[in-house]
Amino acid sequence: MVTSTRVEPAGSGYAQWPAMLVPGAQLSEVMASEAMLRRFLSGLPGVDQVGTELRAGALSTRSIKSDAKLWALDMAVRMVDLTTLEGADTDGKVMSLCAKARRPDPANPSVPAVAAVCVYPDLVAVAKDSLAGSTVQVAAVATAFPSGRAGRQVKLADVRWALEAGADEIDMVIDRGAFLSGRYNMVLDEIRAVREVCGAAHLKVILETGELETYDNVKRAAWLAMLGGADFVKTSTGKVSPAATLPVALVMLEAVRDFHEVTGRRVGVKVAGGIRKAKDALRYLVLVNETVGEAWLDPSGFRFGASSLLNDLLMQWTKQQLHCYVRPDDFSQE
Amino acid sequence: MHWEYAPAPQAQDIVELRPSYGLFIDGEFSDPDDGTSLETVNPATEQVLARVAAAGPRDVDRAVTAARRAYQQTWGPMPGRERAKYLFRIARLVQERARELAVLETLDNGKPIRESRDMDIPLVAAHFFYYAGWADKLEYAGFGPSPRPLGVAGQIIPWNFPLLMAAWKLAPALAAGNTCVLKPAETTPLTALLLAEIIQQADVPPGVVNIVTGDGLTGEELVLHDGVDKIAFTGSTEVGKRIQRAVAGTSKHLTLELGGKGANIVFEDAPIDQAIEGIVNGIYFNQGHVCCAGSRLIVQESIADAVIDRLKRRLQTLRLGDPLDKNTDIGAINSPGQLDKITELTASGIREGAERWSSPCALPDRGYWFPPTILTRVSQSHRVAREEIFGPVLSVLTFRTTQEAVSKANNTPYGLSAGVWTEKGSRILWMADQLRAGVIWGNTYNRFDPSSPFGGIRESGFGREGGRHGLEAYLDVR
Numbered sequence: 145m146v147t148s149t150r151v152e153p154a155g156s157g158y159a160q161w162p163a164m165l166v167p168g169a170q171l172s173e174v175m176a177s178e179a180m181l182r183r184f185l186s187g188l189p190g191v192d193q194v195g196t197e198l199r200a201g202a203l204s205t206r207s208i209k210s211d212a213k214l215w216a217l218d219m220a221v222r223m224v225d226l227t228t229l230e231g232a233d234t235d236g237k238v239m240s241l242c243a244k245a246r247r248p249d250p251a252n253p254s255v256p257a258v259a260a261v262c263v264y265p266d267l268v269a270v271a272k273d274s275l276a277g278s279t280v281q282v283a284a285v286a287t288a289f290p291s292g293r294a295g296r297q298v299k300l301a302d303v304r305w306a307l308e309a310g311a312d313e314i315d316m317v318i319d320r321g322a323f324l325s326g327r328y329n330m331v332l333d334e335i336r337a338v339r340e341v342c343g344a345a346h347l348k349v350i351l352e353t354g355e356l357e358t359y360d361n362v363k364r365a366a367w368l369a370m371l372g373g374a375d376f377v378k379t380s381t382g383k384v385s386p387a388a389t390l391p392v393a394l395v396m397l398e399a400v401r402d403f404h405e406v407t408g409r410r411v412g413v414k415v416a417g418g419i420r421k422a423k424d425a426l427r428y429l430v431l432v433n434e435t436v437g438e439a440w441l442d443p444s445g446f447r448f449g450a451s452s453l454l455n456d457l458l459m460q461w462t463k464q465q466l467h468c469y470v471r472p473d474d475f476s477q478e
Numbered sequence: 479m480h481w482e483y484a485p486a487p488q489a490q491d492i493v494e495l496r497p498s499y500g501l502f503i504d505g506e507f508s509d510p511d512d513g514t515s516l517e518t519v520n521p522a523t524e525q526v527l528a529r530v531a532a533a534g535p536r537d538v539d540r541a542v543t544a545a546r547r548a549y550q551q552t553w554g555p556m557p558g559r560e561r562a563k564y565l566f567r568i569a570r571l572v573q574e575r576a577r578e579l580a581v582l583e584t585l586d587n588g589k590p591i592r593e594s595r596d597m598d599i600p601l602v603a604a605h606f607f608y609y610a611g612w613a614d615k616l617e618y619a620g621f622g623p624s625p626r627p628l629g630v631a632g633q634i635i636p637w638n639f640p641l642l643m644a645a646w647k648l649a650p651a652l653a654a655g656n657t658c659v660l661k662p663a664e665t666t667p668l669t670a671l672l673l674a675e676i677i678q679q680a681d682v683p684p685g686v687v688n689i690v691t692g693d694g695l696t697g698e699e700l701v702l703h704d705g706v707d708k709i710a711f712t713g714s715t716e717v718g719k720r721i722q723r724a725v726a727g728t729s730k731h732l733t734l735e736l737g738g739k740g741a742n743i744v745f746e747d748a749p750i751d752q753a754i755e756g757i758v759n760g761i762y763f764n765q766g767h768v769c770c771a772g773s774r775l776i777v778q779e780s781i782a783d784a785v786i787d788r789l790k791r792r793l794q795t796l797r798l799g800d801p802l803d804k805n806t807d808i809g810a811i812n813s814p815g816q817l818d819k820i821t822e823l824t825a826s827g828i829r830e831g832a833e834r835w836s837s838p839c840a841l842p843d844r845g846y847w848f849p850p851t852i853l854t855r856v857s858q859s860h861r862v863a864r865e866e867i868f869g870p871v872l873s874v875l876t877f878r879t880t881q882e883a884v885s886k887a888n889n890t891p892y893g894l895s896a897g898v899w900t901e902k903g904s905r906i907l908w909m910a911d912q913l914r915a916g917v918i919w920g921n922t923y924n925r926f927d928p929s930s931p932f933g934g935i936r937e938s939g940f941g942r943e944g945g946r947h948g949l950e951a952y953l954d955v956r
Contacts, residue, residue, distance in 0.1 A: 165784070166784075189747075189748070189749060189750040189751070190747070190748075190749040190901040191749055191751070191752070192749035192752040192901075192921050194752075194921070194922060195749065195751075195752030195753075195755055195756065195921065195922065196751075196752060198755070198922075199751075199752070199755050205592060205596065205804070206483065206804075206805050207483075207486035207804035207805055208483060208484070208486075209483075209484045209485070209486045210484045211484050212481065212482060212483045212484040213484070215481060216481065219479070219481075398751050429481070433481050434795050438479055438480050438481060441479045441480075441481055442479055
């Protein structure tokens with residue numbers, strides 16, 4: 145009598161959840177057709193907005209002190225993708241950014257190099273040249289960044305151009321128009337096409353969560369990216385507000401954790417846009433630590449796309465050592 | 479890479495503990511006439527924090543007499559808008575001294591500073607603010623054109639949320655024009671005594687609030703005293719029944735907020751990661767010392783294994799230890815007696831066939847501790863599915879049909895709280911209609927707000943605290 149009053153919305157298909165989200169499930173099946181894909185994505189367990197924000201808020205009250213803080217500052221520096229994505233970028237600016245990336249604080253040799261420098265494709269060659277001999281990777285935003293509004297051939301050409309110039313990592317944007325209108329297959333196809341062009345290069349897929357409206361969409365987009373072969377899922381281009389937020393990062397971390405559980409493949413998360421303070425970076429690291437665990441506490445599992453963040457990390461680092469704050473001008477500014 | 483959080487202890491020098499505390503009667507602290515004293519202990523270290531008076535019959539009489547006098551001479555005749563000023567003042571002073579109150583609460587109770595700082599004390603202030611707003615609007619509360627207060631209220635509160643329960647009792651009583659004699663719990667009297675200082679600081683007229691510390695005997699004196707017009711009790715069902723028997727046949731008004739065995743029901747279409755948080759918040763919040771705790775997880779069988787696996791993974795990230803550390807999630811069990819009770823009931827569960835899993839966290843050497851625990855393979859007839867454990871122990875039951883979920887949830891003598899987790903809004907409403915409980919949360923658990931009434935049915939008691947409904951308990955509405 146009770147169950148008869150329950151009318152499931154068409155295609156909710158949640159009964160598939162246990163089947164498709166158990167370790168070893170054949171995810172290739174869900175990509176067999178548009179209908180299967182849609183059914184899978186909309187059948188993912190929902191994300192409750194209030195609960196997600198409460199959890200992110202609760203974790204942001206963690207108090208990180210002394211050694212734990214120093215460890216986190218070191219880790220955060222190593223996770224930075226030092227970024228400049230302006231129309232006004234010059235060769236000189238990129239070169240100076242690269243020098244900073246190799247050696248963030250010349251006064252303190254214990255500060256490690258950052259993970260990568262992130263630029264537009266036309267500046268990849270300059271960056272590659274400046275970073276020769278270092279561990280710092282060159283990442284290029286491609287696929288008609290930031291809007292993604294171009295034809296498939298143009299996007300793929302963009303990626304090829306960046307790779308030919310020497311990019312080690314490609315940050316692509318998804319087609320939000322296609323995603324929001326429900327053409328999931330089109331989004332997936334594009335990610336797979338870029339993946340193919342990338343070859344061995346590291347692929348980060350930007351979801352632009354500020355345009356996705358709901359956490360459910362963030363989760364679905366993250367799954368799409370992972371199904372398409374992303375090495376990283378990335379929150380934002382930095383050109384749309386809101387950019388990265390703690391709850392969005394939490395949803396994406398839960399998605400990569402679940403994907404790892406099913407497939408055994410570890411996908412990283414990159415938060416980008418608006419992260420300027422060391423305190424914010426530490427909050428993200430707490431989120432990583434308590435959601436996906438220590439396996440992701442590494443530049444191969446988590447990245448910050450940022451520019452001014454680096455100097456605040458350095459300032460906090462110096463403060464931890466000298467027990468007093470130094471001036472902002474004690475560090476080079478890009 | 480492994481990242482260990484460094485200790486982040488909250489400084490405790492903000493609290494000035496006195497070696498001994500007297501009774502707060504008629505606006506002053508005084509030694510007991512015929513009472514004794516008892517020690518209050520920090521449950522995380524077993525160190526004695528202070529000696530506290532235990533009021534005897536003559537002390538209780540002094541307190542009730544002072545409350546009567548204040549009711550007749552100052553507080554009763556005072557216009558509501560004036561009473562409101564005092565309540566607003568108390569609320570602001572609680573906010574000003576919030577850190578001090580939070581640290582003291584954690585020392586005396588054992589709960590993590592994160593909770594006393596972010597939940598207990600802000601809610602205390604919010605409660606006083608909320609009822610301050612009602613004091614001059616009682617005629618619009620829906621209880622007639624000029625509702626009268628009851629007189630002297632005797633209020634007996636438990637040890638799980640010591641100051642918050644004091645606020646839940648005092649704020650509506652005072653707003654409605656009653657005067658109060660409050661008896662804090664034996665093991666957690668200190669924040670109520672600090673509240674007494676705040677009441678002095680707020681210049682509340684003498685006798686309006688009296689605080690008599692002591693054990694069950696003091697409470698009994700208060701319940702039996704002829705000068706009391708109203709008894710409000712929060713605590714165990716067993717004591718609640720004794721109080722109800724004691725006041726039967728007298729003109730005393732009574733409200734009881736007793737135990738519970740809350741059902742947290744998770745459907746297969748629930749937002750799973752938030753449901754896990756809700757389960758954790760439902761039963762491991764405040765070490766499970768919560769009358770409305772979601773102590774029974776009733777989960778749909780199609781996702782039961784997945785939920786339990788995820789829950790276990792999540793419990794391993796809970797940080798148990800020094801309650802004053804800002805990163806501690808699980809504090810100490812309040813008393814050795816309570817620890818024994820939790821241990822005994824959990825053991826009975828295993829004897830009856832349940833399977834125990836506890837988070838493999840290290841327990842400190844000193845103090846009273848119990849690790850977050852899950853009991854699976856629990857059936858309805860087990861004691862752990864029927865009796866209130868009042869500790870961090872979750873009993874897991876499963877269901878196949880919605881009807882089964884409802885009957886399992888309702889198959890308890892209690893009726894305080896329940897939670898429903900599903901993405902389908904209509905199902906939450908339908909379930910809320912079917913569940914026999916005073917409070918039902920949808921896709922959340924253990925959330926409180928002063929404007930929302932709280933209370934139980936059946937063996938969980940009667941009467942409501944909070945909201946407009948909370949005024950009814952302190953007004954003569956007959």
